[in-house]
Amino acid sequence: MKKLIALVFAVFLLVSCSKKRQIHFDFIMTHNTNIIRVWTSGNLSWPMFGYGDAGAWPTLPIPVGTSWSTYRESHPEEVKTGNNISLTMGAICDSIGPNSLQDSIQCDFEVIVGFFVDGVLQEERVFSESVNGQTINFTVP
Numbered sequence: 626m627k628k629l630i631a632l633v634f635a636v637f638l639l640v641s642c643s644k645k646r647q648i649h650f651d652f653i654m655t656h657n658t659n660i661i662r663v664w665t666s667g668n669l670s671w672p673m674f675g676y677g678d679a680g681a682w683p684t685l686p687i688p689v690g691t692s693w694s695t696y697r698e699s700h701p702e703e704v705k706t707g708n709n710i711s712l713t714m715g716a717i718c719d720s721i722g723p724n725s726l727q728d729s730i731q732c733d734f735e736v737i738v739g740f741f742v743d744g745v746l747q748e749e750r751v752f753s754e755s756v757n758g759q760t761i762n763f764t765v766p
Contacts, residue, residue, distance in 0.1 A: 645699035648765070650712060651739040652676070652752075654691045658733035661686055662717040665695065668703070668710065686719065704742065704765055712738065713760045714752050732757065742766065 650665070663676050676693045703710065718732035736752040740763040747766055 646704040646743055646765075647697045647699050648704055648710060649697040649741050650695045651741065652693050653737045653739075654687050654689055654734070655737055656733070656735040656753075657687055657689050659686055659719045660716045660732060660734040661719050663687065663714065663736065664716075665712060665714050667695075667712045706765055708765045709762045710740070710765060711760050711762050712740075713758070714738070714756070715758045716754075 652663070652665075654660075654663075676687065676691075714736070716732060716734060716736075718734075732754050734754060738750045738752050738761070739746050740748045740750075742765060748763055750761055750763075752761070
C-alpha cells in the first residue's frame with residue numbers, strides 16, 4: 626500500500642510540475658519605405674497587436690531596425706509538438722488615408738519574423754509586401 630501511495634504521489638508531482646511551453650514572436654523591420662503601422666493576430670489568446678504610429682491617421686514610418694515582440698504565452702494544449710501556430714500580419718502604408726490617393730505609393734517593406742518556443746528560435750520567415758494580410762503557419766517542434 627505504501628508503494629502505491631508513493632507511486633501515485635510521484636505521478637502527481639510529475640504531472641503538476643510539468644513545464645508549460647511558452648511561445649512568442651519577435652519582429653525586426655529590415656526594409657521600409659512607407660509603412661506606418663504593422664498589426665498581427667493569431668490562433669492563440671494574445672490580442673491583436675499593432676506597432677507603429679498610433680494616431681488616427683499615422684504619418685511616421687516605422688524606422689528600419691525597429692524590433693518588437695508579442696507576449697510570451699503558455700498554452701499547454703496548443704504548444705504540443707506538431708501543432709500549427711498561425712500568425713496573420715498586415716501593414717498600413719502612408720498612401721492610405723484621408724488626404725492621399727490609395728495605391729499612389731506602393732507599400733514597400735520587409736519584416737523578419739522569428740518564432741520562439743521556450744525562448745529558443747525555431748524558425749524565421751520574411752513578411753513583406755507580397756504576404757501582406759496573409760496567414761503564416763509555424764509548426765511546434
